[in-house]
Amino acid sequence: MTTISRFMDRIYLLGAWLAGALLVLLCLLVLYSILARLVGWFAGGASDVAGYAMATSSFMALAYTFRSQGHIRVSILSQRLEGAKRRALEIWAHLVISGVASFLAFYMMRLVIDSYDYGERSEGADAILLWIPQTPVALGSILFALSTIHVLLIVLFDYKSIDPEQGEAGGPQEV
Amino acid sequence: MNEALSISIFLFALFFLLGTSVWVGASLLLTAMLGMYLFTSAPIGDALALTVWGSQSSWTLTALPLFIWMGEILYRTNLSETLFRGIAPFMRRMPGGLLHVNVGASAIFAAISGSSAATVATVGKMAIPELRKRGYPERQIVGSLAGAGTLGLLIPPSISMIIYGVTVNESIAKLFMAAMIPGVCLALLFMGYIALWGLRHGEKMQMDPSTNWSEKLSAFLGLLPVVALIVAVIGSIYGGVATATEAAALGVLGSFVLAFLQKTLTRDTFVESVLGAVRTTTMVMFILMGSGFLSLAMGFTGIPKALAEVISTWDPSPLALIMTLTVFYILLGCFLDGISSIVLTMAVIEPMVRAAGFDMLWFGVYLMIVVEMAQITPPIGFNLFVLQGMTGHDIGVIARAAVPSFLVMCLFVVLLVIFPDLALWLPSVLK
C-alpha cells in the first residue's frame, strides 16, 4: 500500500513538473507574439497554443496540488470536531471530491472522444484538431481523479497517517 | 419552478457543501450539477466538459498564471525585501506604517494587471512575509490586502471593464479614464483607514530602526530596479509594444532580468518559483472551473435575469435603484465572479439604468466597485481564496479581517453617488 502510494506521489510530482514546463512555454509563447509584432511576422495561432498550454498546465498540476493540500476549503466546522466525528467529516468531503473529480474526468474523456470522432477543429488561426490539445487535459483530469480516490482510500483505511488533528499547523499552505 | 425556491436550493447546497469542508471548487461544481439536474434538461456532464475546456483554454486568462509567476520570482529573489527596505524609512512616522505599502503596491500593480486575483497574489507574495517579520497583526495585513487587491479591476487595465464596455457599447478608453481618479481615491481611502487604525493601535508593531539621510538615500536607490520594472511594463502597454494581456509575460521576463542583475537568480529559486506559481494557479483554476460552470447553471435557470426583472418592475427612483443594485450585486457575488455577474444581468440592467438617466461611464465605474466588493465577501470571494491559499488562515478569519475594507468600499460607493464627477471629470477634460 505505501509503495503504491509513494509511486503515485511520484506521478503527481511528475505532473507538476510538466505543468511547470508548460508555464515556461506559455510565457515564451506570449513573448514570441510580442516579438513577432515588433518584427512584423504574423504570430497566428500563438495565442491559441498559449491557451492550450495553460489548460494543460492547470490540469496536470491538479493532482499534485490536491495531494499537497494546495486546494482550499472552509474549515470552520472541521476545526471544531474531534476524533470519530472529524473522521466522518473527512470521509464525506473526500467522497464528494472523488465523486466530482471522477465525473469531471469521465466527461473530459468523452469530450476528447467526441472531438476525435467528429474531427472538430479549433476556430483559431492554428486550425488544430481539438482532440490533440484536449487529450493531455483529459489525462490531467484522470490523474486528479486518481489522486482524490487515492487520498480517500488513505482516509478510509490509514487515517492515522494523515490525521489532521496531529500537526495541524505548518504544511504546504504556509508562505 | 419559482425563483425563491430555486435560489434557496442553490444557497442551501452551496452552504452545506462549503460548511462540511468540501473543497471550494468541488462545492461549486456539485452545486452547479444539482442546479442543472433540477432546472434544465441539458446533458450535465457534456456541458461541464465543454465549459471547462472553453474557459480553461481561453487566451484572456493567460495573464493570470504569468502574473502569479512574476510575484513568485519577486518574492524568491529578495526584490520584495529591497522594496520594503526602501520604503520603510519614509513610513516610520506614518500611523499604520508599512501597511500602506499593501495599498500602494496594489494600486501600482493594478496598473499592470487586469485582474484582482493576480494583484492579491503578486503583492501578497511579496508583502506578507515582510510585514509578518516586522510584527504587524495578521488581521490588518490580510484585511488591507484583500481590500486593496480589488483595485486590480478598478485601476486600468481591467478585464471586467473591457467586458462591460463591449456589453453596453461604451468606449473602453473612456471607461479606463473614468476609473483612474476613483481608483486613486479608493486607494487613499484604504490608506486613510489604515492611518486611523494606526493612530489607535500603532504601538503593536515594530518599526524599522531610525536611519540617517544617507542610509535613507541608499535604501531609496534600492527601489529603482523595481520602479524600472513597473515603468517598463506599463510603458510597454501604453507605448504600443504589448497588449495588456501580453504585458504579463514582459513582467516575468523583467523580474528575471532584475533577479539576474541582483545575482539572486539560481537554479533552485527558478524551479521553486515555477512550482509555486503552478500550485497557486492550479488552486485558483479549480475554483474558476467551478464558478464558470455555476455561472452556466445560473444562466440556464435564468435566476439573475429574473431577479433583475423583479427590480425593474418596482420602477425605483434613481437613488433607490442604485441602492437596490448595490445589494443585488453583492448578493449575486455570493455565487458568481464579477464577469459572470455582469454578463448575466446587463441585458436587463442596462435599459433600466439608462432610463433612470445615469451616465454609462459612471455606472461602469460604480459596477466595478460593487462587483469587486463581492470578491471579498464569503462564501465565494476570489481575493479571500487567494489569501487563504497564501496564509493558511481559514476563509472565515480572512473574511472577518476584510470587513473594514468592505465598509470602506461601501463608503466609497456613497461618495461616488454624491460626487459623480469623480468618474466623469477626467473623460470630459481629456476629450
Next chain:
Amino acid sequence: EKWDMALAYSATNFHSEMAAEFAKEVAEKSDGALEITTHPSGSLFGGAEIFGAVRKGLVPIGERLISALGNESPIYEMDSIPFLATSFDDAMKLYKATKPTLEETLAKSRVTLLYSCPWPPQGFYSIKEAKVPADVEGLKFRAYNPTTSKIAEYLGMAPTKIEAAELSQAFATGVAEAMISSGATGYDRKLWEHVSYYYDVKAWLPRNMVIVNTRAWDRLDDGVKAVVKDAAANAEAKCWAKSEELDSWYVEQFKEKGMTVAPASPEMKKAFEDAGAKLKAEWLERAGEEGAAALKAYEEM
C-alpha cells in the same frame, strides 16, 4: 417545450435583437407550444463554443458567425471570400446560390439551418490616408484569421494578431494601425477615437447563422415546425433590411464623429481586387469540387 438560445453578441446588437424578435414570434404563434429564451453576450456559451454546444445538443438552438467555422470546411468561408460579393444584392445571390451546399455541410454535423443574416459590409480602417498602395505599406494590420493575414501580406502590411476584446486598446496604443472590419465593429468599439480614415470598400459581407440541433428539431410537431420556419423567414427578411439600413447609418455616424469616409481610390481598389483574386484561387484549391460547383452556381446567377 422550452428552448434556450445561445447568442454570442450583446443584447443591443441587431443580430441579438432580431433573435429576440424571432423568439417572441415563435412563442406567440405557437401559443406557447415552443418558448425560446435568448441568452445574449455569450452568457451561456462563449462564441467559440456555441457551434459545438448546438451540435452536441447542450443547447437546442444558437447563433454563430459562419466563417468562424472555416477550419472545419471551406464551405463555411464562402461568404468571406474577399471582393467576391460586395453589395447586399450580391450577398443575397451568394446566399441563395450556396444555401443548399451550406445546409448539406451543416447536416453532416446534425445541425439544421434556420436563417442567416449578414453583418454590414467590411470596410478598410486606417490611421493614415490611403490613396495608393504605397501609403499603407508597413502599417500594422489587425488580422484575426489566415485570410485577413494574407490580405495584409498581399498589400505589404504587417499582419498582427489582436483578439476582439483588445481591439480598441490596440488602436489606442498603436499596436494596430489598420484593419478590415464591419462598420458595426468600428461603431461599437468607437474606433473614431483612434482611427481617422474609413474606406467603404465593402470587401465582403460575413453572415451569422441561426442553427438548431437536428434531433431537437425533429422532436417538434409539424405545426410548430411550420411556425418556426415562418418566424425564421420573417426574421431573416427583417434582419437583412436592418443590416442594410445600419450600413448607411454607421457610415453617417463615422462622418459625424469626424472620420474621413470615402470610397477606395481606383489604385487601392485594384490592389484589393488583386488580393481578392489570389485569395479566391487559393480558396478554390482548398474547396474542391463541391466548392467550385457552389461558386459556379453563384457566378451564373
